Structures are given as structure tokens and as C-alpha cells.
Amino acid sequence: MPRKRRKNRFGNHLLTFLFICIIFLLFYAFKNPILLYSSNPVIEINQDYDPSSNIQQVFYHADSDVKISGNVNTAKVGEYTITYQLNNYKKTCIISVKDTQAPVLKVKSYKTDLVEDVKPEAFVKSVKDDSKVALSFKGKVSKDTEQTVTIVAKDVYGNYSMKDAKLTLVEDHKKPVIEKSTIHVYTGSKPNYKSYLKITDDLDQKPKIKINSSNVNTKKDGTYKLSVTATDRSGNKAKAKIKVIVEQPKKVVYMTFDDGPSENTDKILKILKKYDAKATFFVTGNNQKYNSSIKKAYKQGNTIALHTYTHDYATVYSSIDAYFEDLQKISDMVKNIIGKAPKYIRFPGGSSNMVSANYSDGIMTKLESMVRENGYEYFDWNCSSGDAASNSVSAQTIIDNSTNCNYDQIMILFHDSSPKTTTVEALPKIIENYKERGYVFKAISKDTPEFHHDVNN
Numbered sequence: 275m276p277r278k279r280r281k282n283r284f285g286n287h288l289l290t291f292l293f294i295c296i297i298f299l300l301f302y303a304f305k306n307p308i309l310l311y312s313s314n315p316v317i318e319i320n321q322d323y324d325p326s327s328n329i330q331q332v333f334y335h336a337d338s339d340v341k342i343s344g345n346v347n348t349a350k351v352g353e354y355t356i357t358y359q360l361n362n363y364k365k366t367c368i369i370s371v372k373d374t375q376a377p378v379l380k381v382k383s384y385k386t387d388l389v390e391d392v393k394p395e396a397f398v399k400s401v402k403d404d405s406k407v408a409l410s411f412k413g414k415v416s417k418d419t420e421q422t423v424t425i426v427a428k429d430v431y432g433n434y435s436m437k438d439a440k441l442t443l444v445e446d447h448k449k450p451v452i453e454k455s456t457i458h459v460y461t462g463s464k465p466n467y468k469s470y471l472k473i474t475d476d477l478d479q480k481p482k483i484k485i486n487s488s489n490v491n492t493k494k495d496g497t498y499k500l501s502v503t504a505t506d507r508s509g510n511k512a513k514a515k516i517k518v519i520v521e522q523p524k525k526v527v528y529m530t531f532d533d534g535p536s537e538n539t540d541k542i543l544k545i546l547k548k549y550d551a552k553a554t555f556f557v558t559g560n561n562q563k564y565n566s567s568i569k570k571a572y573k574q575g576n577t578i579a580l581h582t583y584t585h586d587y588a589t590v591y592s593s594i595d596a597y598f599e600d601l602q603k604i605s606d607m608v609k610n611i612i613g614k615a616p617k618y619i620r621f622p623g624g625s626s627n628m629v630s631a632n633y634s635d636g637i638m639t640k641l642e643s644m645v646r647e648n649g650y651e652y653f654d655w656n657c658s659s660g661d662a663a664s665n666s667v668s669a670q671t672i673i674d675n676s677t678n679c680n681y682d683q684i685m686i687l688f689h690d691s692s693p694k695t696t697t698v699e700a701l702p703k704i705i706e707n708y709k710e711r712g713y714v715f716k717a718i719s720k721d722t723p724e725f726h727h728d729v730n731n
């Protein structure tokens with residue numbers, strides 16, 4: 275029987291040992307209640323990541339009792355600290371956001387002349403990556419008329435992909451083509467002729483253009499000839515005389531933008547520049563980080579006019595004094611930017627607004643004459659883009675509203691505040707529409723007729 279007794283004794287030792295282990299584990303888990311899958315998870319850039327998914331087990335508590343703090347910016351490569359806290363116990367992990375994927379590159383063949391300094395960009399149909407990508411050639415581009423080049427797309431983290439593309443070099447004997455449509459400009463304007471010209475070349479995207487306008491007198495009505503020369507990279511030269519008609523505009527559109535500046539102002543200016551159109555900006559003091567756009571608009575030949583400093587109806591229309599105090603503030607702001615105080619204004623809500631009646635009875639009737647006595651001229655509108663109806667009026671609705679006006683002198687109301695992205699989207703179509711109908715675009719000046727609503731308060 276001694277053998278059996280020994281076995282029992284061994285069994286008892288084992289049980290005791292296991293018991294101690296369990297007690298120890300329970301105690302350890304009590305002291306360290308949060309168990310994570312990883313203390314340094316690695317995730318790919320732009321992948322969704324929920325830090326709670328890193329919790330493997332929470333002892334003696336529910337997972338939801340754990341407070342998670344810290345932020346992971348999955349859009350940016352870097353290391354982010356996340357803290358998991360349960361009562362007084364804290365556990366941190368470092369989450370690494372990495373970019374390990376090579377760019378996805380699609381290429382196309384390219385044909386050009388012998389002169390161009392060919393860049394890898396010319397072969398790229400598309401390149402997609404979560405980080406910034408640089409393009410280069412593997413090896414050198416030769417002067418061979420037919421060759422295969424290898425395009426390398428490498429992101430800032432060193433991931434790269436390569437694609438072969440065909441390059442064809444030809445001798446260019448074809449000159450650029452200058453389209454000869456008549457240019458209409460109005461008397462007294464300073465047209466940017468380049469914006470009216472359509473010049474193309476089979477191989478050179480940007481032929482050199484020389485314009486001689488010395489025979490055009492924009493101060494006097496008449497028909498003139500503009501001399502245009504276009505030369506491509508290979509030296510092929512095209513010459514043309516373009517008819518320019520200078521005349522007093524019979525049909526004018528005054529585009530006006532209220533409530534700016536905003537992040538949309540520069541986009542509007544770019545479109546105006548492209549179409550050589552001028553407009554008027556009735557500005558506020560509400561978004562001053564974009565005030566440099568006011569200067570830009572002014573330098574581009576647009577008119578800067580005053581709307582309101584606060585655009586808060588309750589303040590502006592609380593009294594005559596309050597109105598002029600607000601106007602003075604926006605006037606001072608603009609004077610600081612462009613060096614002079616504008617004299618053209620637009621009342622918040624227009625002169626026909628009824629909202630002012632909530633704050634001062636009859637205030638618009640008084641202001642309407644008082645602003646003029648103080649040297650200002652106010653402008654309402656006779657055509658509304660309808661972009662103020664909501665923040666997401668469709669571009670098509672704005673185009674329809676804005677092009678539906680048929681007067682000889684049109685003043686369109688637009689808004690230049692941050693949410694009005696569809697206004698920017700609609701603008702090119704609106705300008706094209708009126709240009710086709712023979713209108714010119716002017717900014718408000720001393721020659722601008724009155725656009726006044728009936729006063730309702």
C-alpha cells in the first residue's frame with residue numbers, strides 16, 4: 275500500500291499548487307483588470323479604428339466600464355497614445371498609424387515634339403495613395419523617337435510602384451491654331467484679351483502668346499484689329515488679326531456677393547478672372563481670417579462695398595445710432611484693408627426687409643434717406659439667385675433662378691458665406707449664359723443705376 279499513499283500525497287501537492295496558482299491569477303487579474311490584445315497595435319493609414327476593439331478582457335467589470343481617452347488620427351501617420359482607465363487602474367497603449375501600401379499608378383503613352391523637357395507627369399493617367407507621392411523616371415529619357423520609359427511613383431514613406439509607358443517624339447512642323455471670333459468689349463474697360471482668345475496646338479499645351487493691342491482704343495466706340503501671335507515650343511508661329519468691337523454696353527449684369535469674405539471668395543475670384551468679369555462684394559466683419567481675399571478682390575478690379583459688421587439684425591436695427599455704429603465699424607475694417615472707405619452699401623436683408631420692424635418701427639424709412647445724406651448710396655437687387663433659401667440649394671436651381679432675369683440692367687444677389695459652395699459651382703454657367711445673351715459684367719461704380727426696393731418698414 276505505500277505506493278498508493280505516495281500517489282495520493284503527490285496528488286495533494288498538485289492540487290495545492292494549482293489552488294495557489296488560481297489564487298495568484300485571480301489576485302493578479304484583480305490588480306490588473308484590463309487585458310489588451312496588443313500594447314502597440316499597428317494600423318494602416320485611413321483605416322477605421324476603434325480603440326475599444328483592442329480590449330481582450332476586462333476582469334470583474336463590464337467592458338463598458340472602461341474609460342478610453344486619447345485620439346487616433348487615422349488620416350495621419352504617427353504614434354498615438356490611448357489610455358484605458360478602470361477606476362484608479364490605468365493602462366496605456368501606443369497605436370502606430372503607418373502607410374505601407376505602394377501608390378496605385380495608371381499610365382498612358384505620350385507623344386510630343388523633340389524640344390519638350392518631358393516630365394513623368396505627362397504619362398500619368400491617375401495615381402492614388404494615402405500619402406504624398408513624388409513621380410520620377412527610372413533611368414533617363416533619350417532622344418530616340420520611339421522608346422519605353424519607366425515611371426516611378428513613390429510615397430513619402432518609401433513605398434513605390436513602377437509602370438512602363440511608351441514615349442513617341444516627333445518633329446513638329448504644325449503651327450498653333452488661333453480661333454478668330456470677334457471680341458466685344460465695352461467702352462472705358464481694360465479688357466484682358468487673353469481670356470477671350472482660344473489658341474490650341476497639337477503638341478504644345480501652352481504655346482507662347484503675344485498680343486499687340488496698340489491699334490485698339492477702348493476709350494472710343496469703334497471696330498479695331500488686335501494682332502495676335504502664337505508660337506509653339508518648336509518655333510512654329512501663327513499670326514492672326516482679331517476683330518475687336520468697342521461699344522457702350524446696352525445690357526449689363528451686376529453680380530453682387532453678400533456676407534463674405536469666406537473660404538469661397540478666392541474660388542469666386544478665380545472664376546471672375548477666367549471670364550474677365552467684374553463683380554461687387556458687400557462684406558461683413560464676421561469672417562476676418564479671410565480678409566486678405568477682400569484685398570485680392572479689390573486688386574482684381576472688383577468693387578468692395580459695405581454690408582454690415584455683425585449681420586445681427588437685433589443689434590443693427592435696434593436704433594439709428596446702432597445702425598450707423600455697425601456701418602462705421604465695417605467701414606473702418608475695409609479702409610484698413612484697401613486704403614479707402616467704400617460709399618456703396620447694402621442693408622442687411624435689403625431696404626425692403628421686414629425683420630427690422632421687430633426691433634425699431636419705421637427704421638428703414640428713416641435710414642433710406644439718412645444713409646444718402648451721409649454720402650452713401652445703397653443697392654438692392656432685381657434678380658435673386660435664391661442661394662439664401664437654404665445651405666444646400668442645388669447648383670442647377672441657382673443657375674435657373676439667376677439666368678431667368680430679362681432686364682437690360684440686372685443686379686443679381688448671391689451669397690459668399692462658407693456653406694454656399696453650390697453658388698460657386700453655379701457661377702460659370704450663369705456667366706456663360708449672360709455672355710451668350712450679349713451682356714457685359716460690371717462692378718458697381720458711380721455710373722451704376724439705382725436698384726431700390728420699396729421700403730416696408
Ligand SMILES: [Zn+2]
Pocket residue numbers: 532533581585622623
Ligand atoms: Zn446678408
